[in-house]
Amino acid sequence: MTRVRKIGLIAVVTGLVAVTAFILYAYAIPYLTRSTASESLSDISPGQQTSGGNEQIMQETPAGPVIERTGQFRGAPGKQVSGGVSLVRSDGKYYLRLESSFTTTPAPDLYVGFGNGDTVDTNTLFARLKATNGGQNYEIPSSIDVTQFNQAFIYCKIFVQTYGIADLDNI
Secondary structure, three states: OOHHHHHHHHHHHHHHHHHHHHHHHHHHHHHHOOOEEEOOHHHOOOOOOOOOOOOOOOOOOOOOOEEEEEEEEEEOOOOOEEEEEEEEEEOOEEEEEEOOOOEEOOOOOEEEEEEEOOEEOHHHOOEEOOOOEEEEEEEOOOOOOHHHOOEEEEEEOOOOEEEEEEEOEEO
16 A cells, blocks of 8 residues: 555544544434433423324313322343333323432433333334433323323333333223
8 A cells, every 4th residue: 555545544543533533522422321311290280282282082171180000110232211200181181290209311312201011102202302311391292192001111212222211000
């Protein structure tokens, strides 16, 4: 190999390393840091207007949010996920609530969704995780029939991996 070709190859490799480092710094690193949310159950209230909507026909709950099912997250193999989760009904809509004790291993592209038998139904991945720690409320779209699922999931779309699973038990 000639000296010119060696210099050219070194320049190309150096450029690729620099571009890769920039992409990791600009895009991946923010997703790999911890963040905390502090939404409470009282943030879900009758008459609250949020995007997504849930048009399932249900009995109104003028007294406020009603917790219908609860569970505790456990991490998938090699993942650290823990904390409480609740399925909440309020004002004719369903919400998935991650309790203030919730915490997960940081990763890019984490979503919340539902499934059964420790298998996520990827058609139910409906909202990107707001934070890696703390209380969070997610309005469940009406297209998801929550009565068909007995588990909540934290799932990474990019890595196609389950991070956390919670069995949802009736109260």
